[in-house]
Amino acid sequence: MEAFQLLSRGGSRFDKNRFKADFSLFNKSKIQDLQNKDKHDSKGGELPSELDFFKYAQGGSGKRKISWGAAGEDDERKAKRKKVKRSQEEDYSDGGGEGEDDEKAEEEEEEDGAEQTPTVPKHRVTTKGTNVPEHVDSFAALKERYQIPSHIISNLSHNGYMQPTGIQSYGIPVLLESRDLAAISPTGTGKTLSYLIPVLCALGSPTSSVRSDVGSGVRAVIIAPTRELAHQIHNECLKLSQGRKWRIVLFSKATASTLADKSVRDKVDIIISTPLRLVASLQGGKLDLNNVRHLVLDEADRMLDSEFFPQIEEILASCTHPNIQKAVFSATLPAGAEKVVMEMLHDPIRIVVGLKDTPLPLISQSLTYVADDPSKLPSLLTYLAQPYNPPVLIFTSSQPRATSLAEELVLNGIPNVDCLHAGLSKKEREDAVSRMRRGESWIMVSTEVMARGMDFKGVREVINYDFPTSIQSYIHRIGGPHSFYQPPASCSFFLFKCTGRTGRAGRDGKAVTFFTDEDGPYLKAIANVLVQSGSQVPEWILKLPKPSKMKRRSMGKVKRPEFINPARKIGRGDAIKKRCIIFPLVTSRFELITL
């Protein structure tokens, strides 16, 4: 072991910048290595003419001098990260960067940065607002401080939730102290429990067995953008409320008609619904929300887009209880949406886990050039011909393309392919979700709308077959399927660990994004996200010019054919028949792996 490393191991800190000269004496060989690597990298960073797909690099600013992997160059790395963050924020939003707290957090992070693995940024929690309640480090502390009912605590441990995640540590106290909350935390970090625990605690006991002061009518409403996500939240809620006679309703056509009877709906405690379904009942006079004291919007950025916003406004207007508490949760929240959220809330507290709009660093991300749309299928087949970790989630930009790609994969002999999108019948969707959960699907082809927020345990690989439609879309796609647990105890940094095996280079997930010439103008925006979360990006991509606001808006509008392989227009039925012929007795690869 090198002398410097031995000496610097103790409790005291060594300021490497201040004592640069001394440090270099101990670390000469390492620095030389790094310099050589730098030389090599910077050479590799130049865009060879044959790779200059978009003819941009020649005109690139060349200002960014990034030497990837130069772990010892602290100053440069810090400057680089600052620069990228700044440029990323410009890319992400129309202004309005992070608040003071984030700035401070970033500075603190930089102070500690010298001792970090360079490619894995720490995840921390930043809060903003007046009188922010102290966070808790354990469920036991939560119980003690807020007198959480014992059955909730025992349900938590019964389900394997031993310690709160970052968003739970900070978010639950805020909600338990009756404050409004805007929470931004990466996908799979346990946002669902962050609101379910306080809602159940605040409601106290089921309406059917309580005091008269709770009024009549539903007391809590949770809104999610898709039926599948609402279903998932409902299941979590049932797990958490086991042992008490709560009436928790997953709002559907059937339950909505049952609840049309006032005497029935007055006994309901919590409704979990999609916005459309809820508004349909409100408009039909079959539901009233004037006794709602807790309103939660999950996947808030989606709720605020043009498709859902009018319905959300209607729901908000119907929740007339003077003491209503509102909470919004999301993995991403663009500046514009955040402004709307903050106006919607009363004296809110804002919590951000990690760097805003950045995926967790445990996912190894890469960008793969595939020239044009027809070249994607062969690239995907080549990818799937190599060892991969099933189940793999593949995203396409539209429902017909998802179906078409699933068919193509089947016809090309890929086993256990499934498809999930909103164009399928309810039964087909449910079957696909359960096959995925049972581990029978190795490849799930889906659309983003469908897979958003779904907790598909065990997914370790995501392929963006079609380029994401926005930065937020990218983050939701690659983070959504991962589930994380076990935050380190009592500290303000939270670096979560994925369930299951450990992956490549300490990372547990893999995300591959195909890009074509057409996606070129938007490449840099996504590349910045990769950089921010610690993945490597070829320097030529970083040298691409920043897309204009107009260009960024057109990011999701690239036209793609409905058929993946236009030469073969076969029906879905044919594909299923062929799958049965090819794989009549296929053994589950999961079984083989676990044997």
Ligand SMILES: Nc1ncnc2c1ncn2[C@@H]1O[C@H](COP(=O)(O)OP(=O)(O)OP(=O)(O)O)[C@@H](O)[C@H]1O
């Ligand atoms: N404290 C905890 N300990 C262990 N596992 C947890 C804990 N909290 C949540 N989980 C598990 O982590 C997974 C992800 O949780 P959840 O779906 O709530 O994340 P999320 O942040 O809402 O993700 P998304 O943004 O994709 O909706 C789930 O499988 C959940 O059971």
